[in-house]
Amino acid sequence: MIQVLVEFAPGAAAPRHSHPGEELVYVVEGVLEYRIDGQPPVTVKAGEVLFIPYGGVHAVKNVGSGRAAELATYIVEKGKPLLAIAE
Numbered sequence: 001m002i003q004v005l006v007e008f009a010p011g012a013a014a015p016r017h018s019h020p021g022e023e024l025v026y027v028v029e030g031v032l033e034y035r036i037d038g039q040p041p042v043t044v045k046a047g048e049v050l051f052i053p054y055g056g057v058h059a060v061k062n063v064g065s066g067r068a069a070e071l072a073t074y075i076v077e078k079g080k081p082l083l084a085i086a087e
Contacts, residue, residue, distance in 0.1 A: 002074045002082065008032065008062035016059045016086035021076030023052040030068025035059045057086045 006014075008030070016037075025034070027044045034042045034050055037057040044050050052058055062068040076082060 002076065004072050004074070006070050006072055008060075008068040008070075010062055010064070010066060010068075013061035014059060016057055017083050018055050018057045018086060019052070019074055019076055019083060020055070020080040021074055022054050023056075024073040024075075025050040025052065026071045026073075028069040028071055030062060030066055031064035032068050032070060033061050033063045035061075 005028070008014075016035075025032075025044065026049050027046050029046050031043060031045050034044060034052070035058060036042070036052060042050060043063065060070075074082060
């Protein structure tokens with residue numbers, strides 16, 4: 001298990017990617033939009049949680065007017081890269 005605080009400037013985005021395990025996102029500050037392949041976009045605000053399944057290809061963008069941050073908890077396979085950029 002790995003936990004990371006990820007901060008996003010206004011308008012900043014992370015490209016489509018996946019993880020070798022499950023991700024549990026807790027939005028600490030701001031408003032983030034997640035696009036998980038095969039699902040409609042989801043907007044998550046400070047204090048809310050989102051579950052991303054094992055290998056789920058997704059992207060995230062700060063859609064609020066200020067800074068945003070998430071506490072990402074990854075339950076991943078040991079020895080594999082934490083993140084793989086999607087094609």
